[in-house]
Amino acid sequence: KAGVTQTPRYLIKTRGQQVTLSCSPISGHRSVSWYQQTPGQGLQFLFEYFSETQRNKGNFPGRFSGRQFSNSRSEMNVSTLELGDSALYLCASSLSRDGETQYFGPGTRLLVL
Amino acid sequence: GQNIDQPTEMTATEGAIVQINCTYQTSGFNGLFWYQQHAGEAPTFLSYNVLDGLEEKGRFSSFLSRSKGYSYLLLKELQMKDSASYLCAPTSGTYKYIFGTGTRLKVLA
Numbered sequence: 001k002a003g004v005t006q007t008p009r010y011l012i013k014t015r016g017q018q019v020t021l022s023c024s025p026i027s028g029h030r031s032v033s034w035y036q037q038t039p040g041q042g043l044q045f046l047f048e049y050f051s052e053t054q055r056n057k058g059n060f061p062g063r064f065s066g067r068q069f070s071n072s073r074s075e076m077n078v079s080t081l082e083l084g085d086s087a088l089y090l091c092a093s094s095l096s097r098d099g100e101t102q103y104f105g106p107g108t109r110l111l112v113l
Numbered sequence: 114g115q116n117i118d119q120p121t122e123m124t125a126t127e128g129a130i131v132q133i134n135c136t137y138q139t140s141g142f143n144g145l146f147w148y149q150q151h152a153g154e155a156p157t158f159l160s161y162n163v164l165d166g167l168e169e170k171g172r173f174s175s176f177l178s179r180s181k182g183y184s185y186l187l188l189k190e191l192q193m194k195d196s197a198s199y200l201c202a203p204t205s206g207t208y209k210y211i212f213g214t215g216t217r218l219k220v221l222a
Contacts, residue, residue: 033210035212041214042200042212042213042214042215043156043200043215045209045210045212048209048210056209058209090155101146101158102146102210103158104155104156104157105155106154106155107155
């Protein structure tokens with residue numbers, strides 16, 4: 001079974017631009033969560049989607065948004081990029097329920113200049 | 114809210130045993146995950162404890178005390194490849210996953 005895939009793997013943007021990251025979950029997994037990881041803050045929860053609905057979100061500004069498609073693939077968007085948005089963005093998929101093991105993708109490393 | 118506390122860094126010698134502690138405060142606690150993350154890589158699942166007690170899985174064991182809000186990960190017969198960050202993550206039934214900042218373990222030859 002193929003693992004979680006994320007595209008692109010690396011991205012360089014400038015302040016003020018917007019970016020869209022993509023995540024394809026493991027086949028059959030319907031829950032997708034997104035995280036931001038920085039050296040100082042560790043792994044921070046952004047939001048979780050299930051059946052095209054956002055079930056919960058973390059404490060990030062509205063510039064961070066996401067969506068999930070009917071095939072469970074998910075995208076997250078960051079508008080008006082700031083230098084502090086430079087981070088590794090990880091997505092993780094699981095079957096459905098809270099408490100299920102999450103399987104992480106390799107991440108997208110975003111650098112904002 | 115949730116609060117998770119883990120040591121920032123630990124060092125141990127190859128072949129030794131190390132215990133990584135995690136204390137947490139969360140409402141509606143369901144269970145607790147441990148993940149391993151090597152530098153530059155994604156976290157990978159190690160264990161999930163729901164009930165009190167010790168669960169052993171090869172060289173790795175994980176312990177949970179629900180009443181004390183406490184868990185630990187025990188690594189035996191340490192190998193150089195065990196050098197990584199270990200992340201503690203309690204779940205609370207809200208589909209909001211909170212991870213600790215992780216414990217960076219260095220295994221020395």
